[in-house]
Amino acid sequence: MSFDQFGLSPEILRAVKAEKYEHPTPIQEKAIPHVIEGKDLLGCAQTGTGKTAAFALPILNRLSAEPPKSGRRNTRCLVLSPTRELASQIAESFTVYGRYTGMRNTVVFGGVSQRPQTDALRKGVDVLVATPGRLLDLIQQRFVLLDKVEVLVLDEADRMLDMGFINDIRRIIELLPKVRQTLMFSATMPYDIRRLADTILRDPVEVAVTPVAATADMIDQFVYYVEKSNKIDLLKELLHGDEIKNALVFSRTKHGADRIERSLERAGIRVEAIHGDRSQNARERALAAFKKGTTRVLVATDIAARGLDINELSHVINYDLPNEPESYVHRIGRTGRAGLTGVAFSFCAIEERPFLQSVERLIKKHLKVADNHAYRSELNPGPPTALEPTKSKLLKNPYVISATDFAASAAADPAMNAAPRRRFDSPGKPSRYGAGPRKETRRPSSSSSSRSR
Ligand code: AMP
Numbered sequence: 323m324s325f326d327q328f329g330l331s332p333e334i335l336r337a338v339k340a341e342k343y344e345h346p347t348p349i350q351e352k353a354i355p356h357v358i359e360g361k362d363l364l365g366c367a368q369t370g371t372g373k374t375a376a377f378a379l380p381i382l383n384r385l386s387a388e389p390p391k392s393g394r395r396n397t398r399c400l401v402l403s404p405t406r407e408l409a410s411q412i413a414e415s416f417t418v419y420g421r422y423t424g425m426r427n428t429v430v431f432g433g434v435s436q437r438p439q440t441d442a443l444r445k446g447v448d449v450l451v452a453t454p455g456r457l458l459d460l461i462q463q464r465f466v467l468l469d470k471v472e473v474l475v476l477d478e479a480d481r482m483l484d485m486g487f488i489n490d491i492r493r494i495i496e497l498l499p500k501v502r503q504t505l506m507f508s509a510t511m512p513y514d515i516r517r518l519a520d521t522i523l524r525d526p527v528e529v530a531v532t533p534v535a536a537t538a539d540m541i542d543q544f545v546y547y548v549e550k551s552n553k554i555d556l557l558k559e560l561l562h563g564d565e566i567k568n569a570l571v572f573s574r575t576k577h578g579a580d581r582i583e584r585s586l587e588r589a590g591i592r593v594e595a596i597h598g599d600r601s602q603n604a605r606e607r608a609l610a611a612f613k614k615g616t617t618r619v620l621v622a623t624d625i626a627a628r629g630l631d632i633n634e635l636s637h638v639i640n641y642d643l644p645n646e647p648e649s650y651v652h653r654i655g656r657t658g659r660a661g662l663t664g665v666a667f668s669f670c671a672i673e674e675r676p677f678l679q680s681v682e683r684l685i686k687k688h689l690k691v692a693d694n695h696a697y698r699s700e701l702n703p704g705p706p707t708a709l710e711p712t713k714s715k716l717l718k719n720p721y722v723i724s725a726t727d728f729a730a731s732a733a734a735d736p737a738m739n740a741a742p743r744r745r746f747d748s749p750g751k752p753s754r755y756g757a758g759p760r761k762e763t764r765r766p767s768s769s770s771s772s773r774s775r
Contacts, residue, residue: 328354330383333422338379341418347372352529354380360503362523366530368509369408369478369631370655374415377401377475377505382416384473385448386423395426395446396470400498402454402491404481406431406602407609411631412477413451425449430466432456433602440465454482454490461497468497476522479508480515480648485625488518495522510648541638541654541664545678545689550671552697553641554585559695560639560667561591561619567636568612571621572653573597574642579621582641586619595621624649630656640668643677647684667692672701682707 323346325338346354349367356363357380367373381399390396401416403409413429420427427449428442436456443450443465450457450466460466474495476482482491504523508515519526548556560566573579576597583595594608594617605626612620613632622630624644635657644650650668657664668689670678682688686709 323351328358328380330354330358330379331386331423333386334379334383334419336422337419338375340421343375347376348531349373349529350376350379352531353377356527356529357381357503357505358383360384362503362526363505364519364523364526364528365505365507366509366511366528367507368652368655371531373477373507374412375419377477377507378412378415378419381449381473381475382420382423382425385425386420389424390446390448395448397447397450397466397468398470399449399473399475400468400471400494401449401451401475401477402457402482402494403451403477404453404485404487405478405625406433406453407605407626407630408478409451409453410606413449416449416451420449427451430456430460431602432459436460436465454487454494457494458490461494468494469499471498471502473503473505474498474522476504476506479506479518480510480512483514483518488514491518509652541657541666543654543666543668543685543689544692545668545670546692546695546697547699547701547703548669548671548695548697549699549701550673552699553669553671554582556669556695556697557582557639557641558586558589558591559697561586561589567618567634568615569619569637569639570612570627570630570632570635570653570656571619571639571641572627572644573621573623574644576623578642579623582621586621591619592617593619593621596626597623598625600626624653627653627656632656636665638664638666640666643668643670643674643681645677645680647677647680650681651685670703672699672703675704679707683709 325335325343325346328346330338349365349371353363353365353373353376357377365373365376367376385398401409401412403412409429409431413427416425416427425448426446428439428447429451430436430439430443431453432455436459439456440460440463443460452460457466461468476491482488504526506515506519506523506526546556557571561569571582573582573595576599579595579597583593586593594611596605596608600608608617608620609630611617621641638654638657640650640653644653654664654666657666668678668681678689688706688709
């Protein structure tokens with residue numbers, strides 16, 4: 323299929339051509355015709371699938387078909403995003419795709435001076451991209467009026483709910499005209515998202531592309547069993563060679579990210595960290611330097627990295643495994659974009675085994691074990707993950723398991739019973755697992771760099 327078949331205006335097709343997009347991505351193919359028709363839409367797609375163009379192109383098409391008459395422009399499209407980084411990227415995309423249409427956009431988010439934002443708003447914009455908190459501030463101060471909004475987009479709705487924005491979103495929606503087109507995108511479709519969709523969408527068309535877990539198939543994924551105290555040395559060893567052109571390193575905490583940054587800096591590696599405690603300007607500078615290649619390693623927390631669009635990212639390294647398996651898929655989705663192959667390394671200390679299990683169950687495969695490094699954990703990593711949930715409490719929430727659930731499932735699973743029993747009721751104390759002999763059947767030593775379990 324080609325972009326010409328959608329019936330988009332020549333100005334928009336020109337911008338698409340200038341971006342060298344040859345064919346629509348699957349989400350664009352599925353969503354654009356419905357959005358052009360004016361339908362509400364519930365899209366299950368994550369960042370990296372081309373979903374921004376899937377909504378921005380038809381929206382720009384609609385708005386530019388009826389350009390503003392003389393006088394001040396009204397905000398006719400509102401896009402809500404959970405993070406500043408994603409909001410900036412969406413606004414940039416509107417600028418790029420709308421450059422020949424004469425449509426104006428601006429972006430507002432917290433953590434920076436509101437002056438440049440209010441200056442832009444005073445001039446009037448057609449499309450406003452915003453994070454919920456700052457938007458409400460500006461509404462209260464009467465810098466923003468939403469009574470002329472024709473299209474609302476809620477992007478990364480699952481993350482907005484995770485971040486506690488639900489009440490802000492509802493307050494904003496109350497200020498919008500009842501008659502409007504609403505598009506909602508979410509990488510996952512948990513119950514809360516469905517409920518929100520039911521209340522704000524009218525007879526929506528549902529489109530889905532590559533379920534979050536399947537996206538992971540395109541990425542070569544390895545697990546390194548390494549204890550916490552050795553993680554930093556392993557990271558340095560990996561960065562020492564030239565296999566890793568550039569890497570986005572995920573830390574679970576802000577302090578952790580700072581520590582990694584300091585250690586790598588001391589080792590002479592070009593590195594910067596981004597997280598919620600860094601100013602917006604510092605985050606943007608760090609991101610720009612990483613995209614340019616001035617820094618080789620960007621250390622980030624999940625929230626700071628959400629939605630980052632980095633072309634040609636060679637490696638994602640999970641310094642810590644996330645406790646939500648969906649975050650793992652979001653993280654590794656930063657690499658392997660637009661058909662490029664990507665590589666993801668995950669460091670797994672013994673107390674993170676339950677997290678690894680959740681990830682492997684979600685993506686329905688075992689990560690390959692990388693074992694030709696000097697920092698291999700001496701602790702037995704336990705049996706391979708049973709990819710299908712067993713008849714145990716796990717069924718309640720198959721992707722989140724607690725240490726006790728893990729123990730229960732191990733007891734119920736014959737394959738697991740064959741292995742020596744371990745206690746998982748005190749994951750914070752690795753010494754209780756003992757450093758018994760390695761089970762060579764599960765983690766054979768190998769001269770190759772990695773090996774599948
Ligand atoms: P998104 O999911 O919107 O963050 O887009 C991810 C990346 O895909 C961005 O770098 C876009 O520029 C790029 N992209 C979007 N649509 C296409 C397309 N049809 N062909 C090639 N690249 C695209």
